[in-house]
Amino acid sequence: xxxxxxxxxxxxxxxxxxxxxxxxxxxxxxxxxxxxxxxxxxxxxxxxxxxxxxxxxxxxxxxxxxxxxxxxxxxxxxxxxxxxxxxxxxxxxxxxxxxxxxxxxxxxxxxxxxxxxxxxxxxxxxxxxxxxxxxxxxxxxxxxxxxxxxxxxxxxxxxxxxxxxxxxxxxxxxxxxxxxxxxxxxxxxxxxxxxxxxxxxxxxxxxxxxxxxxxxxxxxxxxxxxxxxxxxxxxxxxxxxxxxxxxxxxxxxxxxxxxxxxxxxxxxxxxxxxxxxxxxxxxxxxxxxxxxxxx
Numbered sequence: 001x002x003x004x005x006x007x008x009x010x011x012x013x014x015x016x017x018x019x020x021x022x023x024x025x026x027x028x029x030x031x032x033x034x035x036x037x038x039x040x041x042x043x044x045x046x047x048x049x050x051x052x053x054x055x056x057x058x059x060x061x062x063x064x065x066x067x068x069x070x071x072x073x074x075x076x077x078x079x080x081x082x083x084x085x086x087x088x089x090x091x092x093x094x095x096x097x098x099x100x101x102x103x104x105x106x107x108x109x110x111x112x113x114x115x116x117x118x119x120x121x122x123x124x125x126x127x128x129x130x131x132x133x134x135x136x137x138x139x140x141x142x143x144x145x146x147x148x149x150x151x152x153x154x155x156x157x158x159x160x161x162x163x164x165x166x167x168x169x170x171x172x173x174x175x176x177x178x179x180x181x182x183x184x185x186x187x188x189x190x191x192x193x194x195x196x197x198x199x200x201x202x203x204x205x206x207x208x209x210x211x212x213x214x215x216x217x218x219x220x221x222x223x224x225x226x227x228x229x230x231x232x233x234x235x236x237x238x239x240x241x242x243x244x245x246x247x248x249x250x251x252x253x254x255x256x257x258x259x260x261x262x263x264x265x266x267x268x269x270x271x272x273x274x275x276x277x278x279x280x281x282x283x284x285x286x287x288x289x290x291x292x293x294x295x
Contacts, residue, residue: 008132009058011263012051013120015138016064016108018156019047020097022139024090032281037089041096042282047156048106051137052265054161055154059131059263061107063123064094065116075243082193096280103276105266114254117142122255124151130260135163142189144169145180145250174206182215185244194247197237199229215241 023043030039052060072079101108111119120136124146127134136143137154147153152163166177175183186205188196200208208230212218219238225231234241270293277286 008130010055011123011127011131011134012055012057012060012154013123013127013134013136014048014051014060014062015116015120015136015140015143015156016044016062016097017116018139019062019137020044020090020094022156023047024087024093037093038096038280038282040090040093041100041280044093044097045100045282045285047137047160048100048104050160051154055135057135057265059260060265061109061123061263062101063116063119064098064108064110065114066111066119067113067115069113069115069118072247075247076194078193079247080192100276103272104268107263109255111254118251118254121146121250121252123258125252126255126258127151141173141180142184142192142248142250144173144177145248147177174203175209179209179214181245181249182209182218184248185215185241188244189248192247194244195240196244197233197241199233204230215245 020040020043023046024040027039027043030042031037048062068080098108109119109123117140120138120143124134124136128148128150132150134151135154136146136151137156137160139156143153147164147166147169149166152165153168154160154163164172169175169177169180173180173183183202183205184194184196186197186200186208187202188194196205208218209215212221219234219241222231222234222238225234270289274286274289274293277283277289
């Protein structure tokens with residue numbers, strides 16, 4: 001039987017690929033003496049350590065993509081089709097990232113045929129039943145829809161000591177988190193190859209949603225709009241907008257029940273950690289770990 005422990009604490013969920021991709025393109029030319037690329041791994045490790053220092057979570061885990069779900073591809077076969085393949089040099093470092101997580105005793109989740117966004121959404125909603133606070137480290141604006149009084153976002157670019165709550169989402173988009181799905185359905189998402197409603201940009205979408213309250217109300221009253229171009233576009237693209245809602249709304253039932261004891265933050269194995277850093281020729285990290293553990 002599923003049970004929830006009212007244990008409290010701060011959960012930090014990290015979008016693993018978002019961190020790895022950013023590190024891969026931000027750090028150039030880092031490799032071992034025998035030519036193995038380590039730039040993404042180095043940035044991944046540094047980001048995890050900075051997040052841990054900044055937020056000191058009681059529970060944490062890293063979530064990776066497990067594939068594209070058939071449900072979204074059925075709705076839009078072109079979903080994410082414009083994205084180039086993952087660079088081989090990055091792909092070859094992901095196993096090392098996972099090795100680091102095991103040595104650092106950080107929980108890792110990958111759900112087959114599920115996107116990391118849906119897995120993170122599922123974990124975050126489960127956490128609302130037991131955690132005092134949930135922080136999601138990501139760069140994906142789809143995640144704005146998850147923000148509430150107890151769930152905030154930590155950008156993986158910029159200042160990792162800043163967390164966005166509902167007020168920051170409104171300042172960023174013009175709409176509250178509960179309207180983000182409708183907002184993105186109108187605007188579209190070029191990063192995911194989801195076309196929006198032509199002629200409706202972020203500011204117009206925010207104004208319309210704040211005026212009508214929801215996409216459903218807006219579409220129901222589209223014929224009453226004064227601007228002929230906006231009216232014509234909404235009427236013509238009604239089905240597209242409704243499809244986009246289904247594409248963009250994150251699933252919260254993708255992950256099985258989380259065993260929170262497995263996500264408790266633990267100290268890394270210091271000997272294994274130094275050995276790993278030495279193997280990857282991260283001399284500064286190895287020296288830092290030796291000094292912290294006095295050996």
